Amino acid sequence: MQIALQPEPDSVTILGMRRSLLPITVPFVLLSHCPAFAQPADTCEPQRLISPPAIPTSSFGRDIVTNGEYWFVSDGAARTLCGGSALECGTGAVFVYREFDGQLELVQTVVPPDVQLYDGFGGAMDVDGNRLIVGSSGAGWPGAATDQGVAYIYELEDGQWVEVARLQPPAEVTEQFSRTVYLSGDIAIATSGMPERNAYRYEQTDDGWVLRGAVPPPEPLVYNDCFGCTGTALGEWLFLGAYLESTPSTRNGAVYAYRKRADNTFEFVQKIAPADTGYFGAGMGFDGHTLAIGAVAADRDVRDQGVVQTYRFDGERWVFEQELTHNEPQVADGLGFAVEVQGDLLLASASGDSTPPSVAGRVYRFERDADGRWQETGTLEIDPPVIARRYGNALALYGTRTLVGAPEEVDASFDLIGAAYFFDSTCGACTPDLDADGALTIFDFLTFMNLFDAGDPTADFDGDGELTIFDFLAFQTAFDAGCE
Numbered sequence: 001m002q003i004a005l006q007p008e009p010d011s012v013t014i015l016g017m018r019r020s021l022l023p024i025t026v027p028f029v030l031l032s033h034c035p036a037f038a039q040p041a042d043t044c045e046p047q048r049l050i051s052p053p054a055i056p057t058s059s060f061g062r063d064i065v066t067n068g069e070y071w072f073v074s075d076g077a078a079r080t081l082c083g084g085s086a087l088e089c090g091t092g093a094v095f096v097y098r099e100f101d102g103q104l105e106l107v108q109t110v111v112p113p114d115v116q117l118y119d120g121f122g123g124a125m126d127v128d129g130n131r132l133i134v135g136s137s138g139a140g141w142p143g144a145a146t147d148q149g150v151a152y153i154y155e156l157e158d159g160q161w162v163e164v165a166r167l168q169p170p171a172e173v174t175e176q177f178s179r180t181v182y183l184s185g186d187i188a189i190a191t192s193g194m195p196e197r198n199a200y201r202y203e204q205t206d207d208g209w210v211l212r213g214a215v216p217p218p219e220p221l222v223y224n225d226c227f228g229c230t231g232t233a234l235g236e237w238l239f240l241g242a243y244l245e246s247t248p249s250t251r252n253g254a255v256y257a258y259r260k261r262a263d264n265t266f267e268f269v270q271k272i273a274p275a276d277t278g279y280f281g282a283g284m285g286f287d288g289h290t291l292a293i294g295a296v297a298a299d300r301d302v303r304d305q306g307v308v309q310t311y312r313f314d315g316e317r318w319v320f321e322q323e324l325t326h327n328e329p330q331v332a333d334g335l336g337f338a339v340e341v342q343g344d345l346l347l348a349s350a351s352g353d354s355t356p357p358s359v360a361g362r363v364y365r366f367e368r369d370a371d372g373r374w375q376e377t378g379t380l381e382i383d384p385p386v387i388a389r390r391y392g393n394a395l396a397l398y399g400t401r402t403l404v405g406a407p408e409e410v411d412a413s414f415d416l417i418g419a420a421y422f423f424d425s426t427c428g429a430c431t432p433d434l435d436a437d438g439a440l441t442i443f444d445f446l447t448f449m450n451l452f453d454a455g456d457p458t459a460d461f462d463g464d465g466e467l468t469i470f471d472f473l474a475f476q477t478a479f480d481a482g483c484e
Helices: 442-454 469-481
Strands: 002-005 011-014 017-020 024-027 047-049 063-066 070-075 093-100 103-110 121-128 131-136 150-157 160-167 181-184 187-192 198-205 208-214 230-234 237-242 254-260 266-272 280-286 291-295 307-313 318-324 335-342 345-350 362-368 374-380 394-398 401-406 419-424
Touching: 047 103, 063 121, 063 401, 070 121, 070 401, 093 121, 103 160, 121 181, 131 181, 131 187, 150 187, 160 208, 181 230, 181 237, 187 230, 230 280, 237 280, 266 318, 280 345, 291 335, 291 345, 307 345, 318 374, 335 394, 345 394, 442 469
Parallel strands: 063 394, 254 280, 280 335, 307 335
Antiparallel strands: 002 024, 011 017, 047 419, 063 070, 070 093, 093 103, 121 131, 131 150, 150 160, 181 187, 187 198, 198 208, 230 237, 237 254, 254 266, 280 291, 291 307, 307 318, 335 345, 345 362, 362 374, 394 401, 401 419
């Protein structure tokens, strides 16, 4: 059916832009024929990854990172020394994948040649371009009296990730060095656990990687505050969480923001510690513009439902923008355990959500609408063979692709093996709901017109790389089908 749009007056403001709308006849559907509410589908049939048979695992998917081309999945208890139990031969491993024809394929397994029992290799990871850092908090440095921990640096050479350096822990560190690790250009950050929690800065120089000192908290903290147990680094910014920081009457948590100077030192900028949160800083995501922080023990409609708060930098400070909650929360859902943000897409896991019962944990998708507000638009759902526990323990997002870890998934014998699930992160999305308000209305059509007029590839609904009348037809078909 054809509908001729003759707007009155002859211009409208959409997406913050005032533009003239000439009378135009386009293929479109009657709105009364469409669902009143856009409900995204929940089942997206992701690719399920488990470790190769040669290396039995017990927590595959504990940590996940990506540089967009390579996807890294770690298991800090992988049985790389033998096929027995993790207590007998657990050492750790990192599994490297690349995408071919929409599927991830294992291309390399990274294990140090001198790995030892209980090294915990892969307990933490970070990647920046063609450089990877892997934490091994139980490994020992040659000649050291105790196993303080070691961080390994890898670089991509001819399609293989090759060890190029090891970061030696400072003399005062007694254990749990590299419990968390972060990369930012030629700077590596490795945190310690004992005798106190601290973050140490290493710099790549002509003489190799050199310890340059600590990045301490700007105020005294205690061990149980867990400074540096969570964090994220990108570009000039480093954020270190102390999500257990509390007083006798609160359990708020905090995030400490640092900015890298020209000399590669870090300047403390701000402590972000909103009131009435609860383990603020448990999960963090940062894309260079939006900072998203999870507070898994925040009480809102119910106890410990969890929230995610977003922030933007105004030139001087990180300023609160919005608090995100999920629909129909249950007690102890714990939204914000892991968080990833990229542009107008934000993913957050709820570690305590058990819907359906075969999955412990859930991943929620939020999208930013035309007004800059985040709206919940769906979930990334799985159907595990047995039971997937800690689903959403780790997330990695790049473009439309997402990899989700479930490190306590069990096999038919109920032995821990772990798994990871690879999604197109638009699965379950209501694509014609372009204003992301949860309803299919005339405003989605007007948004489509704006995108089409601006040459935005989002309007390429037929996916041919061009904007033509066929995109109108494809949009009409998607709109008419609704989102069930």
